[in-house]
Amino acid sequence: MSVESRRPRVGIIGTGAIGGFYGLMLARAGYDVHFLLRSEFETVARQGLLVNSAVHGELHLKPVQAYCSAADMPPCDWLLVGTKSTGNAALGPIISQVAAPNATVLLLQNGLAVEDQLRKVLPDSVHIVGGLCFVCVNRVAPGVIAHQAFGAVSVGYHSGPAVDEASRMAIVEACAALFKTAGIDAPVMASLPQARWQKLVWNVPYNGLSALLQAGTSQLMADPDSQALLRALMDEVVQGAEACGHALPPGFAEHLLAVTQGMPDYRPSMYHDLVEKRPLELDAIYARPLTAALAAGFDMPRVRALYQALAFIDRGNRPASEE
Amino acid sequence: MSVESRRPRVGIIGTGAIGGFYGLMLARAGYDVHFLLRSEFETVARQGLLVNSAVHGELHLKPVQAYCSAADMPPCDWLLVGTKSTGNAALGPIISQVAAPNATVLLLQNGLAVEDQLRKVLPDSVHIVGGLCFVCVNRVAPGVIAHQAFGAVSVGYHSGPAVDEASRMAIVEACAALFKTAGIDAPVMASLPQARWQKLVWNVPYNGLSALLQAGTSQLMADPDSQALLRALMDEVVQGAEACGHALPPGFAEHLLAVTQGMPDYRPSMYHDLVEKRPLELDAIYARPLTAALAAGFDMPRVRALYQALAFIDRGNRPASEE
Numbered sequence: 160m161s162v163e164s165r166r167p168r169v170g171i172i173g174t175g176a177i178g179g180f181y182g183l184m185l186a187r188a189g190y191d192v193h194f195l196l197r198s199e200f201e202t203v204a205r206q207g208l209l210v211n212s213a214v215h216g217e218l219h220l221k222p223v224q225a226y227c228s229a230a231d232m233p234p235c236d237w238l239l240v241g242t243k244s245t246g247n248a249a250l251g252p253i254i255s256q257v258a259a260p261n262a263t264v265l266l267l268q269n270g271l272a273v274e275d276q277l278r279k280v281l282p283d284s285v286h287i288v289g290g291l292c293f294v295c296v297n298r299v300a301p302g303v304i305a306h307q308a309f310g311a312v313s314v315g316y317h318s319g320p321a322v323d324e325a326s327r328m329a330i331v332e333a334c335a336a337l338f339k340t341a342g343i344d345a346p347v348m349a350s351l352p353q354a355r356w357q358k359l360v361w362n363v364p365y366n367g368l369s370a371l372l373q374a375g376t377s378q379l380m381a382d383p384d385s386q387a388l389l390r391a392l393m394d395e396v397v398q399g400a401e402a403c404g405h406a407l408p409p410g411f412a413e414h415l416l417a418v419t420q421g422m423p424d425y426r427p428s429m430y431h432d433l434v435e436k437r438p439l440e441l442d443a444i445y446a447r448p449l450t451a452a453l454a455a456g457f458d459m460p461r462v463r464a465l466y467q468a469l470a471f472i473d474r475g476n477r478p479a480s481e482e
Numbered sequence: 483m484s485v486e487s488r489r490p491r492v493g494i495i496g497t498g499a500i501g502g503f504y505g506l507m508l509a510r511a512g513y514d515v516h517f518l519l520r521s522e523f524e525t526v527a528r529q530g531l532l533v534n535s536a537v538h539g540e541l542h543l544k545p546v547q548a549y550c551s552a553a554d555m556p557p558c559d560w561l562l563v564g565t566k567s568t569g570n571a572a573l574g575p576i577i578s579q580v581a582a583p584n585a586t587v588l589l590l591q592n593g594l595a596v597e598d599q600l601r602k603v604l605p606d607s608v609h610i611v612g613g614l615c616f617v618c619v620n621r622v623a624p625g626v627i628a629h630q631a632f633g634a635v636s637v638g639y640h641s642g643p644a645v646d647e648a649s650r651m652a653i654v655e656a657c658a659a660l661f662k663t664a665g666i667d668a669p670v671m672a673s674l675p676q677a678r679w680q681k682l683v684w685n686v687p688y689n690g691l692s693a694l695l696q697a698g699t700s701q702l703m704a705d706p707d708s709q710a711l712l713r714a715l716m717d718e719v720v721q722g723a724e725a726c727g728h729a730l731p732p733g734f735a736e737h738l739l740a741v742t743q744g745m746p747d748y749r750p751s752m753y754h755d756l757v758e759k760r761p762l763e764l765d766a767i768y769a770r771p772l773t774a775a776l777a778a779g780f781d782m783p784r785v786r787a788l789y790q791a792l793a794f795i796d797r798g799n800r801p802a803s804e805e
Contacts, residue, residue, distance in 0.1 A: 368791075372795065382793075385790060385793075385794040388787055391790075461783050461784065463714075463784075464715075464788070465787070467708060468694065470705075470708075471705045
């Protein structure tokens with residue numbers, strides 16, 4: 160906890176759909192939340208943050224403690240990182256500026272080994288906790304977020320000054336308590352890599368096919384061919400996880416299909432990234448799992464084919480200035 | 483040969499890029515060629531047929547013996563079928579009306595077992611010859627065809643009144659002679675199924691990916707990921723062919739990649755079918771090879787994934803009136 164405040168102070172690095180939603184929920188629960196923004200700074204500073212939630216109703220946060228530069232933010236005990244994993248290598252100086260001594264950085268991203276990337280650019284004194292968000296949220300306009308369903312964040316210790324299991328568990332439990340106070344379910348994960356593989360069983364098929372086929376979950380589930388492809392991709396990821404030593408619960412793919420079937424139509428972030436010409440999170444969600452599974456002796460042929468098709472699309476999707 | 487004419491009479495069923503190109507070449511060589519058209523009948527009857535060829539220059543055929551109904555056409559000794567394989571089941575009455583006794587129907591389509599479909603709807607007296615076109619042509623406007631490269635048609639006997647090998651060979655040789663007179667290379671195929679599998683090694687990757695990724699051959703070859711995917715798909719088709727008893731020449735995939743590398747940028751028919759909202763030829767090029775290979779014990783995982791993605795796209799691509 161920082162010395163400047165008795166309330167835990169939370170910094171939101173990247174106020175998109177994920178950062179905005181959880182930051183707003185924490186602020187409403189009474190935490191001292193500071194939001195770092197880029198292009199949407201002026202709008203949010205003026206209008207506040209709005210979450211239109213199918214679960215909680217219309218939630219408005221105003222005023223918002225908004226910043227357009229990390230240098231202006233106070234030191235934070237908790238840092239929630241909701242930026243795209245494609246930018247992780249550049250986060251070092253930003254997070255280092257905002258982190259209180261012994262701060263905990265909670266990385267709210269999909270994909271494999273995203274924490275390893277961040278570890279390389281952060282001081283040793285900072286804890287890194289991995290967070291997996293089971294939530295359907297989208298940014299619909301500057302400062303406006305639609306929350307369609309769910310909300311839980313699974314948390315697991317990655318690395319940092321906590322050297323023994325008990326002190327690691329204390330950090331993760333504190334992290335879970337932070338969310339629970341705000342009404343957000345936050346299960347503690349026994350194994351972060353296992354949990355990341357488990358989440359990939361959903362992200363690999365749905366994120367990629369939503370972008371490739373320009374469709375939401377309902378359409379992908381309703382068509383017999385795309386549904387069969389979703390299932391085949393899931394089965395490959397389950398086998399890839401097993402090859403890497405992470406046996407998943409029996410019937411896990413069926414479970415995810417049933418959960419998705421019951422969801423409102425949802426377009427995962429990769430769909431929106433493609434439409435809005437942002438880089439796709441292909442390394443974290445595809446390339447690293449493919450490399451890990453192949454090193455463990457299992458190639459995932461359909462996953463690789465999907466990755467290759469998406470990599471082709473991603474290269475052609477950058478604004479001319481990036482070429 | 484029909485009794486009405488000493489020149490062989492050729493009927494073109496479906497005057498798109500393939501039918502128009504070969505029909506025009508045969509007409510220029512002196513054959514008595516009759517073209518069946520649908521939507522482009524009036525334009526072609528008025529303006530003739532134009533082939534802008536990178537090989538032969540600008541070729542104009544005018545007047546064209548054009549028909550909008552098979553009932554008006556004279557009986558033909560040779561029928562060249564250049565329609566989409568998706569419409570084969572409906573070709574019976576049309577071809578039966580135009581076929582002279584003992585006519586030979588040359589089916590100029592891609593994919594597997596397209597002749598089997600046609601056999602079911604044609605009288606026993608008619609020969610069916612399969613034809614594989616190695617040609618880059620596209621219809622660019624009504625009655626206007628761009629010919630970018632190549633032109634050969636490989637021919638092989640499928641079924642009909644020729645009961646022994648010698649009489650089958652006589653039909654196929656006559657078919658080859660027809661093309662050769664018009665300056666078109668026409669190798670005789672020892673095995674039609676083998677040749678159809680061999681051609682699939684090109685069509686499966688390039689047709690499907692050009693539609694899925696909305697790109698021509700040059701772009702697909704230049705990108706390292708799509709090139710690797712092309713190659714992986716080719717390898718699967720080669721293995722599928724082998725499982726079905728059709729060993730292909732060693733190094734065949736490399737050969738095709740090199741040939742395509744040397745081609746002008748080309749967008750295969752499936753690309754154009756998608757853009758123009760026509761049904762994609764998925765049964766002939768994907769579903770039937772997948773079924774045949776699976777029955778022989780080999781599933782083609784990437785080919786199946788591509789097929790499933792294309793089937794999803796195809797269903798969403800039909801005009802509302804077809805739904």
